[in-house]
Structures are given as C-alpha cells and as structure tokens.
Amino acid sequence: MKKKSQLKYEQILAETVNLINEKDVAMVSTNQVAKKVGISQSNIYIYFKNRDDLISQVFTTEVNKMSAFVIERIETRPTDNLKAKFELTFTVLFQYALKFPKSMTVIQKILQSYAYTHMQDQSAAYSKANGMLVASLDAGIATGLLKPIDRTLLQNIIFSTIKLHADNLHRGRYTERDVPFDQVAAMIWDAISA
Amino acid sequence: MKKKSQLKYEQILAETVNLINEKDVAMVSTNQVAKKVGISQSNIYIYFKNRDDLISQVFTTEVNKMSAFVIERIETRPTDNLKAKFELTFTVLFQYALKFPKSMTVIQKILQSYAYTHMQDQSAAYSKANGMLVASLDAGIATGLLKPIDRTLLQNIIFSTIKLHADNLHRGRYTERDVPFDQVAAMIWDAISA
Amino acid sequence: MKKKSQLKYEQILAETVNLINEKDVAMVSTNQVAKKVGISQSNIYIYFKNRDDLISQVFTTEVNKMSAFVIERIETRPTDNLKAKFELTFTVLFQYALKFPKSMTVIQKILQSYAYTHMQDQSAAYSKANGMLVASLDAGIATGLLKPIDRTLLQNIIFSTIKLHADNLHRGRYTERDVPFDQVAAMIWDAISA
Amino acid sequence: MKKKSQLKYEQILAETVNLINEKDVAMVSTNQVAKKVGISQSNIYIYFKNRDDLISQVFTTEVNKMSAFVIERIETRPTDNLKAKFELTFTVLFQYALKFPKSMTVIQKILQSYAYTHMQDQSAAYSKANGMLVASLDAGIATGLLKPIDRTLLQNIIFSTIKLHADNLHRGRYTERDVPFDQVAAMIWDAISA
DNA sequence: TATGAATGAGCTTTCATTCAT
DNA sequence: GATGAATGAAAGCTCATTCAT
The missing domain is CATH 1.10.10.60 (Homeodomain-like)
Structure with missing residues (x-):
C-alpha cells in the first residue's frame, strides 16, 4: 500500500x-x-477482505499498540525484583488505559464478541502479548510471590480492575485525588499476592 | 395471559x-x-411489545431469579457478623452461577449491551437488587471492614471473579478439587478487606 | 343483533x-x-365480514345519515320554486357539514379510496341519495334554471365548496362573521345558474 | 448521480x-x-433516502413540471389585462391536465395524503408555485375583479373544476365537443368574478 | 358473543458483498 | 485505487384473517 x-x-x-x-x-x-x-x-x-477481517485487524492493531506501549516501558527498566516489576506493569497498563481510553474497551469488546470467538485466524499478536503476561504470572506463582491459583483469576482481577478504574476516572465518577492509583494497585496486590 | x-x-x-x-x-x-x-x-x-421488550423481560426475569435465590439463602440466616455475611453472599452467588451457568452470563451481556444502556425503562428489579448490595458494601466500608475505596471497584472484583471461576469450572478448565472455592473467596476477601 | x-x-x-x-x-x-x-x-x-365490509358499512351509514338529514329538512317544506329549493339544499348541506364535521370528510375519503372503487357491492344507499340529487340537477338544467353542462361539474362545485367552507370554519381559518354562508351560496349559485 | x-x-x-x-x-x-x-x-x-423521500420527490417533480408548463405559457405573454390573464391561466392549466392526466391526480392525492401532511420538509417547489397563484388571486380581489371572499374558496373552484373536466374527458364521460372548455371556463369565471 | 392465540404475507429498512467502470 | 450500482438476505414490525375455546 x-x-x-x-x-x-x-x-x-x-x-x-x-x-x-x-x-x-x-x-x-x-x-x-x-x-x-x-x-x-x-x-x-x-x-x-471482509467485515471480519476489518474487526480482526482493528483488534490486532490495538493489541500491538498496547503491547508495544507496555514493553517499551518495562523492558527498558530491567529488574530482578519481581514484585517491583508487577507493580510497574500495573502502572504502565493504567497509563495506557488513561492515554487511550478507547483502546482497552475495544480490545475487551472484540475479545468477548461472538465474531472474534468464531473467527478463522485469531490474532497472533494477542497470543504473543498474552504469552508474556502468562509467563510473568506463572513465574510469580512458581516463586511463591503470587497465590497458587489458576492464572486466569489473577489476570482477570488485574485487567478488570485497572480498566474499571480508568473508565471511572474518564467518566468523571471520581478524580485521581479521590482514588489514587496507589490504592487501586494495593487492592490488586492484596488480591493476587500469596 | x-x-x-x-x-x-x-x-x-x-x-x-x-x-x-x-x-x-x-x-x-x-x-x-x-x-x-x-x-x-x-x-x-x-x-x-417489541424486541427491546423481549430483551428487557429476559433481563428482569434473570435478575429476579438471581435476586430471589440469594435473598432466600441469606435473609433466612441472619447474623450480626458482617464478615460472615459477606462470605455467605459470595458462596451463594457462586452456587447460583454454578446452578444457572447461563443466567449470570446473560445478565452481564445485557447489562453491557448498547440496547439495554439506551433502553427507556430499565429494570426496576435490577435497581432494587443492586441497591441491596450497594448498601452492604457501604456498610462494610463504614465499619472499617472493607477498604475505603469506591464501591464499584469492590463490586467488580466480587462479581467478575465469582463468575469467571464458575465459567472456568463449567468449561472444564479445572475442577473444583483443583481450585476450591475457599481459595477464590479468600482471594476476593484479600482484595476488598481493609 | x-x-x-x-x-x-x-x-x-x-x-x-x-x-x-x-x-x-x-x-x-x-x-x-x-x-x-x-x-x-x-x-x-x-x-x-372483513375489513372491506367494515369500510363499506361505515360509508353506507354516513351516507344514510346525511341523506336522512337533508331529506327531513327539505321534503317537509315542499315548494314549487326550484331556485328556492336549491338554495335550501345548500343551506341544509352546510348545516350538516357543520354539525357532523367528520361525516362529509369520511364520505369523501372513502369515495375516493381504492378500496371503495374496487369493492364488490357498492352502496345502494349512495346510489339512491345521489339519484335524488341528480334528478334535481337534471330538472334544473331542463327548466333552464341551471347551466346546460354536464351535471358532475355542477355537483362538484356544490359539494366541494360547501365542504371546504365548513372545514375552513372548523379549522378556524375564518369565522362565520368573516365569510357568511350567504356569500358562499351566492358564489355557488353564480357558478351553476344559467 | x-x-x-x-x-x-x-x-x-x-x-x-x-x-x-x-x-x-x-x-x-x-x-x-x-x-x-x-x-x-x-x-x-x-x-x-426512504419511502417518504420517494413520495416527496414524486410530488416535487410533478409540481415543478406543472409549474414550468404554466409559467412558460403565461409569462411569455405579458398583459396588463388581469381578466385575460386569469382566463389564460385556466386554459393553460386545462391543457396541462389534458396532456398529463396522471400528474394533477398525483399532486392532489399526495397533497391530501396523511404521509405528506405529516412530512418533515414539505415541498419548497409547491410553496413557490402556490405563492404565485395566491398573489394573483389576492391581486384580483384587491382590484375588485374577483369576489371579496377567502381565496381558498376561489382556488378550490378553479382547480377542482378544471381537473374534473379533464378527468371526465379522459374517462370518456363526454367529448370536448359536448362540453367545450369555454363553457367550463365561463362557469369558473361566473363563480369567482365579482 | 367474545377472546386469545396463531399465522403467512407484506411492509420498510439495513446489511455484506460483488462487479463493471 | 475508488466508486456507483446492484442484489439477496435478513432484520423488526403490522396486518387481515382464522380458529378453538
């Protein structure tokens, strides 16, 4: 093109x-x-190619955008402190959700949609991005840092909480002063840490 | 009729x-x-009356079913121990999700759907059911039992976690032996308790 | 019944x-x-019997009502003065249009409607009522009182003018003081008289 | 297009x-x-755009056609004799009705239809065409040529008579020899002239 | 006499997609 | 690349009518 x-x-x-x-x-x-x-x-x-292809490419594009955003801000600050790395991830995800309020919503909507679930070739980008997070979580569980529980439960709390917080701010339900991100991150951490 | x-x-x-x-x-x-x-x-x-009415009545019916299920099993066991009451609620919600796997999914889908969001008269049943939960959460916050944070964040963790756990079981991702509900409830409690 | x-x-x-x-x-x-x-x-x-029958009976009923109204007020005042009889007819028709504003509209609408035009058994009542008017007009033409022109043209001016005047009054376009019926009748008479 | x-x-x-x-x-x-x-x-x-738009454009097209037809044949023959101008208008309208027998019927039907009456943007073409006629009639009344009566009554007689005459000819109720237009025009003139 | 239930046909409208230009 | 034109399918909805109760 x-x-x-x-x-x-x-x-x-x-x-x-x-x-x-x-x-x-x-x-x-x-x-x-x-x-x-x-x-x-x-x-x-x-x-x-067709409508499905359009939706699919929207999805891939947004996932890549988010993935790149996160990787760029995390990989460049390597650390051997796993807990610090998790907390950094939360923060970066939150920054992304704040900066691109539509992106996370769109990713989530497409992910849940019938169209995507039944799509021929699902996003390789998503598998890759997800794979990294999965690896992190599994490592966290293995080292005893996180609760020894199915990782989807951990993943859900992390993402849904960060997204809801960003949406709440975006819709003006409360301000960042009312509910500082630290508190939200603490809540997530309390949930997932062993 | x-x-x-x-x-x-x-x-x-x-x-x-x-x-x-x-x-x-x-x-x-x-x-x-x-x-x-x-x-x-x-x-x-x-x-x-029309398609909207159909969707709306499906929603109301399911919300009422869930509401009745929960109330029946909680109101009859009054307790002054607020923590015990919360844990009972989690268990009952989980039982409901297990018993009626489609119900919670349908409630959630309709709630998120554009059609419902823009519907004229939204479910009074839902407002009422939701109002009870809100009161519980506010009481928990007021008594220092729960984290002093916006209640939607607490609510989200409770529902999304319970629903995901039930779905995971239903889809055979793991068995109840692999991930006992106690662990899930503990995770929720760690997240929301002060 | x-x-x-x-x-x-x-x-x-x-x-x-x-x-x-x-x-x-x-x-x-x-x-x-x-x-x-x-x-x-x-x-x-x-x-x-069916929808057509309903429309048809509405039509017949209204025609009969109008017919009876007019006949009652004309036959009882027999006169050999043909012109006076015409003018009385105009007045009575006007009174009817004023008293039953919907009736004339309905008669006219059904008469023009496709449904009526293609109906099996058309109103005998209408034929009869119309026949009387036709006879009057033909007599008027024969005696040299009315213009020697196709009677439908005369009939149209009479009815459409009276109906429009009544409608105008009913809709408040003007009052009876602004446009007295005498003037309207004179206009009709000017049109049809030889 | x-x-x-x-x-x-x-x-x-x-x-x-x-x-x-x-x-x-x-x-x-x-x-x-x-x-x-x-x-x-x-x-x-x-x-x-939709069905209303179709009906609306049919209406506008026909009104424009009639309007153009009339204007072309009248404007080009300017005269200061108002009466002659009226009679010319009648003749031209009649010619139009003869040449396009469906056009006047369609205009009238749409004008009376519920759909048009309740349409959002009604025909500007019609307003304009009608405005010209209204101006003519008002001038006629002002100069004492026409009867000092509400103009809708005059307008109705002109149009309904010409249309009925044309329809009668078209349906073969009578021939132009039986009922020459002169007689019809005379009838109209008798009705509306002061 | 009255009604609830049922249906097939029809309506207006939007959609995803294809194709010739 | 881009677009206008075209279409079959499907959507939501209303209608006239029939029938068992």
Missing part, C-alpha cells in the same frame, strides 16, 4: 474503533464506517 | 436466554428465537 | 369514522379500531 | 406516479414500485 492508501487504511481502522466504542461490535457496519471516513462502502473492501 | 400462553411465554424467554448465551445480544433476532421455539415469528409480538 | 351487540357495532363504526378522519383510509387497520373500542381484534369479525 | 442512474431514477419516479394514480398513496409500496421497474427492492434505497 502506498502512502495515500496507508492513510485511508488507518482512517478506516480509527473510525471503526470509535464506533465499536460507542455501540456493540455486532452493531458496527461497514456502511457506518464508510460514512464516517467519508468514502464509499465498497472502498472498504479494497483494504479489507 | 392465561395458562397455555404462559408456557409459550416462558419458552420464548428460555430460548432467548440460550441464544444470548451463544452470541452477542445484538445478534439475537426474533426470527431465530421463533425458529428455536417452533412458532412463527410474528407470534412473538403477541407476548412482547 | 341484540341490544348489547348493537352498541358495540356502533362503537366500531364510530371509531372507524374517527380514524379515517385522522389518516388515510388505507392506513386504518382493524387492529387500531379494536384498540380504540377496547375489544379484541377478532371481535370485529363477528360484526363485519 | 450519473447518467445511467439518472435513467433508473426517472423510471422509479414514473412507476411510482403510475401506481399512485391507480391506488391510494398509502397503498403504494416500494416493493411494488421495484417490481414494476424490474429492479430489486433494496435498489430503491440507493436513489431515495
């Missing part, structure tokens, strides 16, 4: 993200996306 | 629950429901 | 008249009528 | 005109129109 088309490709992705943010994944149509971008519906099929 | 129709009314609700369980709320059509029940599609409009 | 049913029969007719007054004939459904009367839809099919 | 589509656009309008001519406006469905044109029903929504 050339420059010009690269731009349009990104515009389509961006408007799809916006629309998924507003309504259910299943309610977002290629029609609506095209209208938002200001192109004709059929144009979308030049950039994407 | 008379006897005979009461049966069909419930069949429609039941099949709608099944379908919402399988796919996104927005993807469940009156057509599909009718086909599952074995009636003509227009027949649904005898029992429900 | 017994007394009770006679009442319901008339209620159905009355509500149908109301609905036809508000919208297009083709838009009035048995559903809506039943709802207005407060009965079940299927009940209508006890009093009327 | 490009060339090819322009053709289909006009075909859709034309078939809609035909159908409205045959039955009630409310009975004309996009289904029927599509079948007549020989396209799939959804295709109509490429050319028209």
Whole structure:
C-alpha cells in the first residue's frame, strides 16, 4: 500500500474503533464506517477482505499498540525484583488505559464478541502479548510471590480492575485525588499476592 | 395471559436466554428465537411489545431469579457478623452461577449491551437488587471492614471473579478439587478487606 | 343483533369514522379500531365480514345519515320554486357539514379510496341519495334554471365548496362573521345558474 | 448521480406516479414500485433516502413540471389585462391536465395524503408555485375583479373544476365537443368574478 | 358473543458483498 | 485505487384473517 492508501487504511481502522466504542461490535457496519471516513462502502473492501477481517485487524492493531506501549516501558527498566516489576506493569497498563481510553474497551469488546470467538485466524499478536503476561504470572506463582491459583483469576482481577478504574476516572465518577492509583494497585496486590 | 400462553411465554424467554448465551445480544433476532421455539415469528409480538421488550423481560426475569435465590439463602440466616455475611453472599452467588451457568452470563451481556444502556425503562428489579448490595458494601466500608475505596471497584472484583471461576469450572478448565472455592473467596476477601 | 351487540357495532363504526378522519383510509387497520373500542381484534369479525365490509358499512351509514338529514329538512317544506329549493339544499348541506364535521370528510375519503372503487357491492344507499340529487340537477338544467353542462361539474362545485367552507370554519381559518354562508351560496349559485 | 442512474431514477419516479394514480398513496409500496421497474427492492434505497423521500420527490417533480408548463405559457405573454390573464391561466392549466392526466391526480392525492401532511420538509417547489397563484388571486380581489371572499374558496373552484373536466374527458364521460372548455371556463369565471 | 392465540404475507429498512467502470 | 450500482438476505414490525375455546 502506498502512502495515500496507508492513510485511508488507518482512517478506516480509527473510525471503526470509535464506533465499536460507542455501540456493540455486532452493531458496527461497514456502511457506518464508510460514512464516517467519508468514502464509499465498497472502498472498504479494497483494504479489507471482509467485515471480519476489518474487526480482526482493528483488534490486532490495538493489541500491538498496547503491547508495544507496555514493553517499551518495562523492558527498558530491567529488574530482578519481581514484585517491583508487577507493580510497574500495573502502572504502565493504567497509563495506557488513561492515554487511550478507547483502546482497552475495544480490545475487551472484540475479545468477548461472538465474531472474534468464531473467527478463522485469531490474532497472533494477542497470543504473543498474552504469552508474556502468562509467563510473568506463572513465574510469580512458581516463586511463591503470587497465590497458587489458576492464572486466569489473577489476570482477570488485574485487567478488570485497572480498566474499571480508568473508565471511572474518564467518566468523571471520581478524580485521581479521590482514588489514587496507589490504592487501586494495593487492592490488586492484596488480591493476587500469596 | 392465561395458562397455555404462559408456557409459550416462558419458552420464548428460555430460548432467548440460550441464544444470548451463544452470541452477542445484538445478534439475537426474533426470527431465530421463533425458529428455536417452533412458532412463527410474528407470534412473538403477541407476548412482547417489541424486541427491546423481549430483551428487557429476559433481563428482569434473570435478575429476579438471581435476586430471589440469594435473598432466600441469606435473609433466612441472619447474623450480626458482617464478615460472615459477606462470605455467605459470595458462596451463594457462586452456587447460583454454578446452578444457572447461563443466567449470570446473560445478565452481564445485557447489562453491557448498547440496547439495554439506551433502553427507556430499565429494570426496576435490577435497581432494587443492586441497591441491596450497594448498601452492604457501604456498610462494610463504614465499619472499617472493607477498604475505603469506591464501591464499584469492590463490586467488580466480587462479581467478575465469582463468575469467571464458575465459567472456568463449567468449561472444564479445572475442577473444583483443583481450585476450591475457599481459595477464590479468600482471594476476593484479600482484595476488598481493609 | 341484540341490544348489547348493537352498541358495540356502533362503537366500531364510530371509531372507524374517527380514524379515517385522522389518516388515510388505507392506513386504518382493524387492529387500531379494536384498540380504540377496547375489544379484541377478532371481535370485529363477528360484526363485519372483513375489513372491506367494515369500510363499506361505515360509508353506507354516513351516507344514510346525511341523506336522512337533508331529506327531513327539505321534503317537509315542499315548494314549487326550484331556485328556492336549491338554495335550501345548500343551506341544509352546510348545516350538516357543520354539525357532523367528520361525516362529509369520511364520505369523501372513502369515495375516493381504492378500496371503495374496487369493492364488490357498492352502496345502494349512495346510489339512491345521489339519484335524488341528480334528478334535481337534471330538472334544473331542463327548466333552464341551471347551466346546460354536464351535471358532475355542477355537483362538484356544490359539494366541494360547501365542504371546504365548513372545514375552513372548523379549522378556524375564518369565522362565520368573516365569510357568511350567504356569500358562499351566492358564489355557488353564480357558478351553476344559467 | 450519473447518467445511467439518472435513467433508473426517472423510471422509479414514473412507476411510482403510475401506481399512485391507480391506488391510494398509502397503498403504494416500494416493493411494488421495484417490481414494476424490474429492479430489486433494496435498489430503491440507493436513489431515495426512504419511502417518504420517494413520495416527496414524486410530488416535487410533478409540481415543478406543472409549474414550468404554466409559467412558460403565461409569462411569455405579458398583459396588463388581469381578466385575460386569469382566463389564460385556466386554459393553460386545462391543457396541462389534458396532456398529463396522471400528474394533477398525483399532486392532489399526495397533497391530501396523511404521509405528506405529516412530512418533515414539505415541498419548497409547491410553496413557490402556490405563492404565485395566491398573489394573483389576492391581486384580483384587491382590484375588485374577483369576489371579496377567502381565496381558498376561489382556488378550490378553479382547480377542482378544471381537473374534473379533464378527468371526465379522459374517462370518456363526454367529448370536448359536448362540453367545450369555454363553457367550463365561463362557469369558473361566473363563480369567482365579482 | 367474545377472546386469545396463531399465522403467512407484506411492509420498510439495513446489511455484506460483488462487479463493471 | 475508488466508486456507483446492484442484489439477496435478513432484520423488526403490522396486518387481515382464522380458529378453538
């Protein structure tokens, strides 16, 4: 794809993200996306194989974005203190959720959607990103730092809590002064630490 | 509605629950429901004002079912020990999730769906049920039993953890022996207790 | 039909008249009528063979009502003065239009509707009532009182003008003081008189 | 819209005109129109926003056609004789009704239809065309040429008489020799002139 | 007499997708 | 690359009508 088309490709992705943010994944149509971008519906099929492909690429793009954001801020500060690393991860995830409020919502919505669950080729990006987190959690459990319990339970508390906190702030339910992130991180830590 | 129709009314609700369980709320059509029940599609409009009404009544029915289940098992065992009461609540919610695996999923899906969010008259049943839980949490915070933090964060950990655990069991990710509920309850308690 | 049913029969007719007054004939459904009367839809099919029959009976009833109203006020005042008789007819028609503002509208709407045009047995009542007017007009033409021109043209001016004037008054476009009926009658007379 | 589509656009309008001519406006469905044109029903929504838009554009098109027809034949023959101008207008309207027998019927039907009455943006074309006639009539009244009476009464006689005469000819009720237009125009003039 | 239940046909509208230009 | 045109399928909903009770 050339420059010009690269731009349009990104515009389509961006408007799809916006629309998924507003309504259910299943309610977002290629029609609506095209209208938002200001192109004709059929144009979308030049950039994407079909609707599933569009949703899928939105997902992959957002996962990659988040993944890159986190890795960049963690890998560069290597530490042998596992607990500190976890806490840094929480903070970075929270920063991401604050900076890209739509991104986490979209990732979560697509992940839960029927469309994604039944998609042919699911995101390799997601597997990879998830794999890193899984490795971290397993290491934490193995070293006795985290509770010896199925990792999905730990993972759920981490992500759902951070996302809810960011959403609450974003919607103005409370301010960062009312509920400092430290308290939230402490709550997560209390939950998952052995 | 008379006897005979009461049966069909419930069949429609039941099949709608099944379908919402399988796919996104927005993807469940009156057509599909009718086909599952074995009636003509227009027949649904005898029992429900429109599609929104159908979804809404499914929601209310499930919330009432859960509410009744929980209240019946808690109110009858009054205690002045607040902590014991919380732990009992967790257990009862878990029992419900185990017994009616689709119910919690459906409640959650509808609650998150765009359709419900933008519905005219939202469920009074839900407001009431939720109000009781809110009161409990606020009391727990006030007495210093729970962390002095926004209650939605506590609530999220309780529900999402219990639901995920039940789902994991249901999908065979692990058995009750592998991950006893006590451990899960302990994790929740560690998270929310002051 | 017994007394009770006679009442319901008339209620159905009355509500149908109301609905036809508000919208297009083709838009009035048995559903809506039943709802207005407060009965079940299927009940209508006890009093009327089908929808066409309902519309047809509404039409006949209204035509008979108008016919009786006019005849009663004209036949009882026999006169050999043909011009005076015409003018009396205009006045009586106008009184009817004022007293039953919906009636003339409904008659006209049904008369123009596709349903009526293609109905099996068209109203004998209408033929009869129309026949009388036709005879009057033909007599007027024969005696040289009216313009020697196709009678439908005369008839149209008479009815459409009287109806429009009554409607204008009813909708408050002007008052009877602003536009006295005498002026309207004079206009009609100027048009049709030889 | 490009060339090819322009053709289909006009075909859709034309078939809609035909159908409205045959039955009630409310009975004309996009289904029927599509079948007549020989396209799939959804295709109509490429050319028209929705059904209302289709009806509305049919109306505007016909009004514009009539308006252009009349203006072209009147404006080009300016005269300071007001009476002559009125009589010319009658003649031209009659010519139009003869040449486009469906057009006037369709305009009238849509104008009376519930759908149009309750439409959002009503035809600017109609307002303009009507405004010109209104101005003429008001001038006629002011100069003492026409009867000093509400203009809608004058307008009704003009239009309904001309239309009925044209329809009568079209349906073969009588020939132009039986009822020359001069007589009809005279009748109208007798009605409206002071 | 009355009604609840049921249905098939029809309606308007939106959708994902394809294709010729 | 881009678009207008086209379509079949499916959606939600209303309708006239029938029938058993």
